[in-house]
Amino acid sequence: MQRPQPKTVRRGLLIALLVLWEAVPLTGLLPELFLPPLSKTLGVLWADLDKYYAALLVTLYEVVLATAIACGFGIVAGATIGGIAALRVLLLPVFSSLYAIPIVILYPIFTAWFGIGSQSKIMFAGIYGFFPVMLSTAAGIRTIDPQFLLAARSMGATTTQQITRVIIPASLPTVFSGLRLGGALAIIGVVVAEMLTASAGIGYLVTLNRTILDSPRVFAGILCILVLSIAYDILSRLLERRVVVWQSVGRRQQTATVPRPATQAVAAPSAA
């Protein structure tokens, strides 16, 4: 028997999960308060669509700005710290330690400074996402093979050319993985912040409905965030594949085949 493709299995699992979501509460195994059926969740989502839509827009707006802050400052700080040895020795351990702190504990301070509107969410989530971007950018620049720079210099590259033609493309894959993580953390940061203290956004809706024990509306909110996160993941993957062609090609090949046989290589079409 042929082993099914991982993709098929994944789809099967997802469908099974959705079926269980619908079936388990209907059979009475779990009370609807704990798990409202999928159909009911979708029902309230449809009924309150404009409400959820407005909340999602608020959340999305905060996520986009938080991601921009995380990526912008993260790349600049990471490049500076990764590129300058003295700064790196001085600051990198500090930032690595800071990354371990649960920054959510600082959120009350953010609300005190920036109010309970979008600003505090953007700032909080921006800083939350900043660390992985900064650390991976620093790592990406620090781990560039010095041989690349030596080769570029031997071919007459100026300092500017070494940066634009070697350092930036060489660090791109690492930086990009940091950006993906940073964006994901920005989403978490925004939602958590909305759930703690807010007057708008999906997180706020979830908390609000939880306090009045309206489970279907809680799950409708969760569903919105799920969709948002998955959309973000797909989008960033696509972008990564476009920007870092050589890396994704490499990874695909590594998983697909061992080195291609010589005969196949020789049989390659000649350049037109």
Add this chain to the structure above:
Amino acid sequence: MQYLADVKAATAAGPAIEIDRVSHVYAGAEGGVPALEDISMSVGSGRFIVIVGPSGCGKTSLLMMMAGLREHSEGRINVHGAPIPKPDPDRVGVIFQEASLFPWLTTFDNIEFPLSLRGVSRDERRRRSRPMLSLVGLDGFGDRYPHELSGGMKQRVSIARGLVQDPPVLLMDEPFAALDEQTRMTMGHELLRIWSTTRKTVVFITHSLTEAVYLADEVYVMSSRPGRIIDHIQIDLPRPRTYEMMATDTFGRLRDRIWQQIRASH
């Protein structure tokens, strides 16, 4: 163009590379560490020179100095009649131990990299890289990325990149060290073919005594640190070299002489 004419004139007039009593001391925590001591050599234009020596004898440092990639404390290095304080791709092409191709560029773009640094137009770049690709036997692989190529193919691309600006001098730092024995032999043979069609001056560093004798017109043997030149051997085997020559007595004697020198220097 005047510059190139000057280079050509210098080529006709004197040796391609002149190294005159070069010494180098590395600054260390407990005073300087002598790395190179009183190195002199004169490399004729179009010659194939091989430098051998134990690990850490400073042969790579010496090559980097010829490339203008590293400074030296004392002495003088002239390449085609002029010192080389910084890299000059018009005079010197360098091929490194690891292929050091940029993984984010295709074969074409890698070969054209030195041209693109100086703003040569895309059409012109392609016009010049295509024959290089053919020369190294990689027709049809121009659009591949380095990870799609074998180790030997990567070094071929690296050689093409070193040749694309047509410098009179090619410096090679153990270019085939990372390859397996069979590929290494093939690449040595290929290099001689390319050299005989381009007539570059080649300075080639290796650990392999067989490779040294097989490739070289002249072999310089260096001692362990501080690196000095302890022997200079003319390899008067006929060209083109063949694999069969490796089994001859002459070949064996030459290789043995180098080995004795290196062993005695420890």
